[in-house]
Amino acid sequence: LLFQRPDVLLLDEPTNHLDMPSVGWFSSFLKQYKGCFVLISHDRDFLNEQIDRVVSLELEGVRSYPGNYDKYLTQRAEEETILAGRAKNLKAERERLTVFINRFRAQANKAKAVQSRVKMLEKMDDVELYAKRNTMRFSFPPTERTVADVIRVEGLRKAYGSHVVFPGIDLTVRRGEKIGIIGVNGAGKTTLLRILAAELPHDGGNIRIGNGVEVGYYAQHHADTLDLTATVYEVVQRKSPDTPPARVRSILGAFMFSGDDVDKPIKVLSGGEKARVALARLLVKPGNLLLMDEPTNHLDLQSSEALAGSLKTFDGTLVFVSHNRSLIRTLADRIWNVEDGKVETYPGSLDEYLYSMALRRQAVAAADAGTAMRDPRGAVMPKGAISRDDEKQRKRREAENRQKRSTKLGPLEKLVGQLEERISVLESEQKARSAELSDPSVYDDAARRNKLLSDYQSSADKLEELTVRWEKSMAELEAAKAAFAAEE
Numbered sequence: 001l002l003f004q005r006p007d008v009l010l011l012d013e014p015t016n017h018l019d020m021p022s023v024g025w026f027s028s029f030l031k032q033y034k035g036c037f038v039l040i041s042h043d044r045d046f047l048n049e050q051i052d053r054v055v056s057l058e059l060e061g062v063r064s065y066p067g068n069y070d071k072y073l074t075q076r077a078e079e080e081t082i083l084a085g086r087a088k089n090l091k092a093e094r095e096r097l098t099v100f101i102n103r104f105r106a107q108a109n110k111a112k113a114v115q116s117r118v119k120m121l122e123k124m125d126d127v128e129l130y131a132k133r134n135t136m137r138f139s140f141p142p143t144e145r146t147v148a149d150v151i152r153v154e155g156l157r158k159a160y161g162s163h164v165v166f167p168g169i170d171l172t173v174r175r176g177e178k179i180g181i182i183g184v185n186g187a188g189k190t191t192l193l194r195i196l197a198a199e200l201p202h203d204g205g206n207i208r209i210g211n212g213v214e215v216g217y218y219a220q221h222h223a224d225t226l227d228l229t230a231t232v233y234e235v236v237q238r239k240s241p242d243t244p245p246a247r248v249r250s251i252l253g254a255f256m257f258s259g260d261d262v263d264k265p266i267k268v269l270s271g272g273e274k275a276r277v278a279l280a281r282l283l284v285k286p287g288n289l290l291l292m293d294e295p296t297n298h299l300d301l302q303s304s305e306a307l308a309g310s311l312k313t314f315d316g317t318l319v320f321v322s323h324n325r326s327l328i329r330t331l332a333d334r335i336w337n338v339e340d341g342k343v344e345t346y347p348g349s350l351d352e353y354l355y356s357m358a359l360r361r362q363a364v365a366a367a368d369a370g371t372a373m374r375d376p377r378g379a380v381m382p383k384g385a386i387s388r389d390d391e392k393q394r395k396r397r398e399a400e401n402r403q404k405r406s407t408k409l410g411p412l413e414k415l416v417g418q419l420e421e422r423i424s425v426l427e428s429e430q431k432a433r434s435a436e437l438s439d440p441s442v443y444d445d446a447a448r449r450n451k452l453l454s455d456y457q458s459s460a461d462k463l464e465e466l467t468v469r470w471e472k473s474m475a476e477l478e479a480a481k482a483a484f485a486a487e488e
Contacts, residue, residue, distance in 0.1 A: 005035070006035065007035045007036075008035060008036055008037065008038075009033070009035065009036075009037035009038070010037070010038050011037055011038065011039045011040065011041075012040045013040055013041055013042065014026065014039070014041065015041060015043045015046055015323070016297065017185070017297075017323075018185075018323060019182075019183065019184045019185045019187075019323055020182055020184075020323055020325065021184055022184075022185070023043075023046065023323060023325075027046060027049050027050065030050050031049070031050070039051060041301075042296065042299060042300055042301040042304050042324075043324060043325070043326065044069055044070075044301060044304075044305070044326040045325045045326045045329075046325075047068060047069040047301075048068040048069050048070055049068075050068075051068050051069065052066070052067065052068065053065070053066055053067070054067070054068075054069060054071075054072040056072065056076075058130070059130070059131040059132075059133060060128075060130060060131065069301075079130070080129070080130055083127055083128075083129050083130065084129060085434070086127045087127040087129060088434050088437075089437075090124065090125075090126075090127055092434075092437050093124070094121065094124060097117045097120060097121050098121070100113075100114070100117055101114050101117050101118060101121075133302070134256045135256070135302045135303060135306050136254065136255055136256060136276065136302075136303045136306040136307065136310075137254055137306060138251065138254035138255065138283060138306075138310055139310055139313060140283065140286055140310060140311075140313065140314045140315070140316075141286070142315060143286075143287070143288035143314075143315055143316040144212060144214070144288055145175075145212070145288075146175050146210055146211070146212045146213050146288055146289070146316075146317070147175065147210035147211050147212060147213070148174060148175050148210075149172055149173070149174060149175075149208075149210055150173045150174060150175055150177075150209070150210050150213050150289055150317045151171070151172070151173040151196060151207065151208070151209055151210065151213075151289075151319075152171075152172050152173075152206075152207075152208040152210075153169065153170060153171040153172070153196075153205065153206070153207050153208075154170055154205055154206045154207075154208075155168045155169075155170065155204060155205035155206065156168065156169045156170075156171070156195070156202055156204070156205040156206075156207065157202065157203045157204030157205050158188070158191060158195060158200075158202050158203055159203055164341060165188040165191055165341065166188060166191075166192070166202075166341055166343075167341050168204070168205060169205075169341075169342065169343050171336070171343060171345070173289075173317060173319060174317075175317055176315075176316075176317060177317055177318070177319075177333060177334050178311075178317075178318040178320075178331045178332055178333050178334070179318065179319045179320070179332065179333075179334045179335070179336055180320060180321075180322060180327075180328040180331065180332030180334070180335055180336070180350065181193065181319065181320065181321045181322075181336045181338060182321075182322075182323075182328065182335060182336070182337050182338070182350075183337055183338035183339055184339070187338040187339055187340075188338050188341075189293075189321045189338050190219075190293055190321060192338060192343070193219075193291055193293050193319065193321050194219070194293075195207070196291055196319065197215060197217040197219075197291045198215075199217065199219075212288075213287075213288060213289050214287030214288050214289065215287050215289050215291060216282050216285065216286040216287035216289065216290045216291070217282075217290075217291045217292075218278060218279060218282045218290070218291070218292045218293065218295055219292075219293040219294075220275075220293055220294040220295075220297045220298070222278045222281075223271065223274040223275045223277070223278045223298065224274070226266045226274060226277060226278065227266060228265070228266045228267040229265065229266075229267070230265070230266055231262065231263050231264060231265055231266070232252060232257050232261065232262050232263070232264050232266065232269075232277055233248065233249070233252065233262040233263060235266060235277055235281065236248055236251065236252060236277065236280050236281050236284055237284075239281040239282075239284045239285060240284040240285045243284055243285070247284075248284065249262060251280050251283050251284055252280055254280075254283075255276045255277070255279060255280045255283075256276065257276070257277075257280070271298045272298045272299055272300060272303070274298070275297070275298040275299055276299070276303070279295070279307070286314075286316075287316070288316035288317065289316060289317045289318075289319075290311075290314065290316060290317070290318045290319070290320070291319050291320070292318070292319075292320040292321070292322075293320070293321045294321055294322055294323070294324075295307060295311075295320060295322070295327075296308075296322065296324050296327055304324065304326075304327065305326075308326070308327050308330045308331060309330075311331055312330060312331060318331065320332075325350065328350045329349065329350050329351065332349060332350055333347075333348070333349065334346065334347050334348070335348065335349075335350060335353040337353070408480060409477065409480055409481060412473060412476055412477040412480055413477060415473050416470065416473050416474055416477055419466055419469055419470040419473060420470065422466055423463065423466050423467065423470060426459050426462060426463050426466065427463065429459060430456065430459050430460070430463070433452055433455060433456045433459070434456075436452055437449075437452055437453070437456065
């Protein structure tokens with residue numbers, strides 16, 4: 001399809017089931033593509049990389065916003081803030097006029113003024129606030145503390161006939177870690193997770209689960225194995241028969257199944273709804289070790305981000321497979337890269353791991369070309385020097401490069417944080433002033449009213465100034481990040 005070079009591309013979730021290298025290639029292809037395309041995706045990073053306009057199916061109708069997905073969220077939030085402010089001001093004005101009318105209605109000498117305000121009330125327009133869509137809102141209960149080593153894998157071997165997936169690997173999962181498993185399709189990521197979940201037998205080696213560890217397992221195929229004849233409530237309740245019905249219904253409500261929805265048979269649900277049911281089954285009895293395989297597949301973007309936010313607060317241990325870069329960036333504090341029958345472990349975030357990989361690719365390319373190369377500090381490195389570096393030296397260089405990144409981006413990130421904090425404080429103060437201005441008694445005290453209105457306007461001007469500075473600083477920060485990435 002892509003190499004036919006059509007004039008228009010219609011793309012519906014094109015990154016589903018693509019591994020991260022494939023997503024990277026596809027992203028580069030679309031950036032160079034000269035035609036136009038319409039894209040549906042729940043991959044936030046991919047959307048931000050590709051689109052320059054968002055067409056959003058909102059509850060009030062179809063809306064169009066310039067910019068990428070993050071810009072859309074910002075513009076949408078600004079619209080909601082403006083509407084909310086208008087509604088508050090209108091309510092305050094209505095209440096002020098109503099108080100005046102009720103106070104002076106019986107006085108003949110005020111009849112003209114009262115009638116004038118009655119007409120003003122009648123002419124006032126209503127401000128309709130944006131209706132909110134239901135999204136998943138849930139939190140994991142506190143978990144029981146486990147031993148330090150939650151899982152120990154020693155000499156794990158797995159083969160399918162003559163095809164050896166893992167010849168003998170050693171791994172350790174420690175309490176509280178959030179491990180993101182990445183790798184190309186077919187490398188064995190899902191196989192590894194299924195073995196850890198005891199859903200798939202292994203051919204050799206040992207897997208030791210620590211004392212007190214209760215495993216909760218979610219896989220993308222679980223949504224397709226639900227009992228189609230059962231109802232939503234029955235499927236979730238069967239997972240933990242001892243859970244009180246009220247608790248089951250509460251969990252289902254958090255996953256947007258309320259009222260009669262809980263009595264729907266599974267067979268009539270969409271793929272996304274089935275995925276939410278499977279997640280709800282997990283939440284009924286999650287355990288203190290979660291193993292999750294592509295948990296955001298079949299979920300819309302809002303639900304994916306709600307899931308990421310909830311998993312971030314999970315106080316147990318999490319091991320998950322995902323191609324969703326946004327999810328991995330949000331959650332992972334350790335990376336397992338499955339490749340060529342091995343699992344490389346990296347203690348750090350996805351961006352730090354990708355940065356490390358870029359350094360290594362640069363070193364390999366220089367070694368293959370037989371030329372000297374420069375390390376990120378600018379020093380010339382002679383041919384063959386890379387091969388003599390041991391693991392300790394490599395990690396030291398990577399730490400120095402992370403420090404360099406922090407030095408370059410740290411001041412901008414600090415400035416952005418300070419501006420966000422000041423904006424937050426001002427917004428809180430404005431909220432308090434709005435509440436005061438909505439009190440009719442304020443308008444009986446001219447000095448108090450005038451001061452509040454003056455402070456409100458002054459703070460509104462300051463908010464606008466700070467917002468402009470924040471937007472400029474964010475743009476500088478993003479440009480700095482892009483420049484730093486280009487140096488890699």
